[in-house]
Amino acid sequence: MSFDDPIDRRGTNSTKWDKMEMLYGVSPDDGLAMWTADSDYATAPCVIEAIHKAADHGVFGYSWDHPDYLAAVQWWMKNRHNWEIEQDWILTSQGLGNAIALSLDVWSEPGDGVVIFSPVYHEFASKVAKTGRTLNECPLKREGDTYVLDLDDAQSRLTGNEKLLLWCSPQNPSGRVWTPEELREVAAFATRNDLILVSDEIHHDLVYPGSTFVPMDVAAPDARNRTVTLTASSKTFNIAGQRTGNMIIPDDTLRKAMKHRLSTLDYGAGSLAINMITAAYSPEGAEWVDAQIAYLEGNREIFDKAINAIPGLKSLPLKSTYLAWVDFEDTGMTHDEVAARIRDVAKIAVSQGPGFGAGGELFQRFNLATQRSRVIEACERMTRAFSDLQ
Secondary structure: OOOOOOOOOOOOOOOOOOOOOOOOOOOOOOOEEEOOOOOOOOHHHHHHHHOOOOOOHHOOOOOOOOOHHHHHHHHHEEEEEEHOOOOOHHHEEOOOHHHHHHHHHHHOOOOOEEEEEEEEHHHHHHHHHHOOOEEEEEEEEEOOEEEEEOOHHHHEEEOOOOEEEEEOOOOOOOOOOHHHHHHHHHHHHHHHHOOEEEEOOOOOEEOOOOOOOOHHHHHHHHHHHEEEEOOOOHHOOOOOHOOOOEEOOOOOOHHHHHHHHHHHHOOOHHHHHHHHHHHHHOOHHHHHHHHHHHHHHHHHHHHHHHHHHHOOOEOOOOOOOOOOEEOHHHOOOOOOHOOOOOOHHEEHHHHHHEHHOOOOOEEEEEEEEOOOOHHHHHHHHHHHHHHHHO
8 A cells, every 4th residue: 555545544533534614613624634733644554464463363352561562662662763672561551641640640740840842842831730740841952944942941940849841852843853962952951950851752753854753761761760751653654542651661661660550440452453463563664664664755755845935934953753833933923824824725624833832833844754645735825825025
């Protein structure tokens, strides 16, 4: 199956397509869904084959985090990210949103401070608010078309009440790939302030040629006693609906605390999801991911060329993820004016920049993990919607 093959997701209980009118005022009948981070093409054939095999067997009884699954996760991290992990470091959560919430629950108390570097994945702030923690938002510094750390500024914002640092690598929404030196600086910042460092690395597989992703634990092994790495196959293989992710925790004390919390919640991974991940994290899965990255690179080039040709719009250079981060500041328009054109004229549902925190006020995020024909159509719609600027 080709990434170009059209798949109609409308009427399939797809959050991305069937909820976009309710959330963004864009009808799926004539609109384009380019907001939430899942893909519009089918997953890898090896994953589909695993589901067919399970269906043919016909029994869906209790399962567990079995050795084949743990070995597959271990193999993937070694072969794709040069990261040697032990099988007993691997815990399973109900997706990474759940893992973030569990991390807040286990290693902080209501009222404790949580550090984030914004603009960043909106669920960080959302989970902090929902769990009754206090958000300490430290802005990244914009330098040209990229973001850099300003740890002196971040240090000045700390109150001493902070217990966790939620870190995003690669960076969502900008697609920034952090260098090993930057990761070590973040780890040192966490150590200096006695913070548990929770590194969300869900987009780690979707990195374009010319950039290299390095796991936090590889870059900063000295901070292993405070580092919790969150990973998942969900973005990579478009299986987010299986709600399954990994918490990789080398430190015995941290890991025991999380295992205890999972036990008290009586959490166990679903057998179908475990089968899918085991199949995905394989040589066949790796080959499919490489093909996907090449396809996404083509989508990115088409989108950037068209968007950057519209005066006042700037699509920041994307080093990873399939989420284009578009700056509308030079249009002179307000966020509401920009959002109205995208919604009512272009009829595209996108993720609103202000939701990503400080620095996102005049941005919009576009999901490019879709058929190329839709990316081309989106470019044409955006060009028409902002035609008066040309």
